[in-house]
Amino acid sequence: MTRVGPLWRVHRQEPLALAPYVHERAGYVGVPGPRYEARLVPNNCVMVVVNLGAPFTRMGRLDGPPPTVSTLRTPVGGLEDGPGVVEHPGGQEALRIQVTPLGAYRLFAMPLSELSNTVVGLDDVLGPAADELIERLAATTDWARRFALLDNTLLHRIDQGPAVDPHVAHAWHLLTAGPRAIPIARIAKEIGWSHKHLLRRFTHQIGLTPKSVARIVRFQHAVALLSSPGAKLGEVSATCKFYDQAHMNRDFRELAGVSPKLCASSPWAAARAVELD
Structure with a gap:
């Protein structure tokens, strides 16, 4: 406890x-x-x-x-x-x-x-x-x-319960295995589906599109890095493969409702702990 x-x-x-x-x-x-x-x-x-x-x-x-x-x-x-x-x-x-x-x-x-x-x-x-x-x-x-x-x-x-389609499960694991960016087209080609079919099946069984899932994985990785002492916004942006810092700012605003700078502050990090520990 x-x-x-x-x-x-x-x-x-x-x-x-x-x-x-x-x-x-x-x-x-x-x-x-x-x-x-x-x-x-x-x-x-x-x-x-x-x-x-x-x-x-x-x-x-x-x-x-x-x-x-x-x-x-x-x-x-x-x-x-x-x-x-x-x-x-x-x-x-x-x-x-x-x-x-x-x-x-x-x-x-x-x-x-x-x-x-x-x-x-x-x-x-x-x-x-x-x-x-x-x-x-x-x-x-x-x-x-x-x-x-x-x-x-x-x-x-x-x-x-029903089994998840093994191709959907494979796509999920590829997208969430780490912060690296994997093009959705490459995943579709690897499992032998068209982009539209992957989008439809994945969203049906997972709940969000592959692009949204990948975006959240990158955001979570950035949050973890920003929580480290001495984290620098520019370095985190580059490590997490955002196009630039403006791109990272936009993702944080849309996903968390706060800026990366505020996310790095200890009060907000402490508040997150209730839900995301």
Whole structure:
């Protein structure tokens, strides 16, 4: 258990069988206190939050009218290509799961394009099984048992779900294996598809276009470099293969709602830790 901003974070190592499908799952506990607000930035994961205490009072896009989710005890956020924001009344007790698109497609058995840039309830994608899972998790205060219940449910649903097209999975791995830039045309040629067919199949099963996924990978790499002591904007821009610093500034504004310079500041980095640790 470690301190993360206004919350205590409870972590347990994921089972190896979940590794290809779950980026992270962790528990969060906060003592009753003042309302807090935190920024969300794209990270190529589908986010599921099982609230065992008070629900969020706001969750949605930062650049548009966010939906009120006070009636969504367990919100599910699809892949985003822009900044988001969450508000909570304080005293949170929840499990947060960041699922890779490969896992989410199998877990929810639905096109991930239907979840992109939106927030729904877990019951909207799992049906009655969502209420059963929430009730079982809320019935115990033992975090080890909670993680075991969650892992068993995820493994069962993923095992029973549809398989991702192996060509889509290969394209996903090529795009997310590292910060290097791989032309989408080269990926399409490697897997033997036309550019249009790759775009259609990839977006259907992943939720965003290959170009958007690659852009977010580059952004995340830049964020990590900017968080290092002594980071220089020009060097980070060159390392991450932005055309120039203006290009990096534009991507940061569109993806995070802040400039790279602000991203490098410790207060913003600390704020991100609640969602992106």
